[in-house]
Amino acid sequence: MTYEVGRPRGLLGGGIQQALDVVVNFSLDVQPGEFVSVIGPSGCGKTTVLFLLAGIRTPSAGRIEVCARPPRDAVRDGLCSVIFQQPVLLEWLSVEENVLLPLRLRDPRWWLWPGRRGQYLERAGQLLRTVELDAFSHYYPEKLSGGMQQRVAIARALTLDPQVLLLDEPFGALDEITRDRMNLELLRLYEQRALTIVFVTHSIEEAVFLSDRVVVMGRGASPRTGSSIVREVRVDLPRPRTAALKEDAAFFQKVREGRAALREAQQLQ
Ligand SMILES: Nc1ncnc2c1ncn2[C@@H]1O[C@H](COP(=O)(O)OP(=O)(O)O)[C@@H](O)[C@H]1O
Ligand SMILES: [Mg+2]
Incomplete structure (x- = not known):
């Protein structure tokens, strides 16, 4: 390189x-x-x-x-997903919205299908349970510690499996x-x-x-x-x-x- x-x-x-x-x-x-x-x-x-x-x-x-x-x-x-040195979360999105970001980028009209919305929220819930942050899904990143933010980044990296x-x-x-x-x-x-x-x-x-x-x-x-x-x-x-x-x-x-x-x-x- x-x-x-x-x-x-x-x-x-x-x-x-x-x-x-x-x-x-x-x-x-x-x-x-x-x-x-x-x-x-x-x-x-x-x-x-x-x-x-x-x-x-x-x-x-x-x-x-x-x-x-x-x-x-x-x-x-x-x-393939990447996790960086810093969590790189979007400050204006909640934890749940940050985790859903890869799905939303892939499917920008997701909100037109109510069924799909439910599926995606279910997926975010599962991932947040995996990193033990389900109680914080509506928090904004600035309210979380560094370790919690990095766990959100891990959940987001797993969104597309x-x-x-x-x-x-x-x-x-x-x-x-x-x-x-x-x-x-x-x-x-x-x-x-x-x-x-x-x-x-x-x-x-x-x-x-x-x-x-x-x-x-x-x-x-x-x-x-x-x-x-x-x-x-x-x-x-x-x-x-x-x-x-x-x-x-x-x-x-x-x-x-x-x-x-x-x-x-x-x-x-
Ligand atoms: N965008 C860039 N432009 C020019 N040089 C760079 C750039 N990114 C990294 N480097 C140089 O490449 C070398 C390796 O950097 P890096 O891959 O960040 O190393 P490490 O992660 O092992 O600390 C360093 O000498 C660094 O200065
Ligand atoms: Mg480095």
Whole structure:
């Protein structure tokens, strides 16, 4: 993926444009039902990888498929959803309306069919129960805590019943207790719905706790070389996973492996 950086061309003549290669030689094959975490030093291109998978950015070279189609089509068809670092809720819509947004965008005349309206509200109710926010459906986002807002974002991401979830450091802004709880909720959804997940984080513990596989990105020798996957750690810890796993020697061992892989990735820079 190549970004154009530098001063844009303005009224007074030419700006300075430079190409910055961010993600280069990057190959990742995720199996259906697999939970893969991507970790790496800040600025190495994790968000770029996720945005490429979500069709928000277009690769300058190479090919990406999500559910056997171009990423943008997978998102359009409701097969793939993204959860960002911030919840990105619409402040002027209630929690329920935010959750219904993907359905409304897909079916703008939904209100003409009273039956459909009932169906959609039922769906929103179900999803809000899933994230334990059904008592807050008529609240507006500003009245909710950060963790609750991110749970609304999760419910909204599930509205079209996707097969693939892409998450970019979704719990990074939350306190540790809330983050632990959200991790358990995410695992529950993953196991119940047989989702395929690509999860970006900079926490090794979080990556190991959640994933089947942790891929470690490292930057190349110079900014021109771009970053790629430099290490991979398989996490063959049993599922379903509970908080008790975090006290287990096998968990510590995997975290140690992950930390060593990340250190090596940083030394490669
Ligand atoms: N829109 C953009 N234009 C130019 N450079 C960008 C843009 N977005 C990200 N970058 C650069 O790409 C690199 C990787 O960024 P990012 O994918 O956000 O990394 P990470 O998520 O791992 O912190 C950084 O050097 C960043 O400055
Ligand atoms: Mg990022």
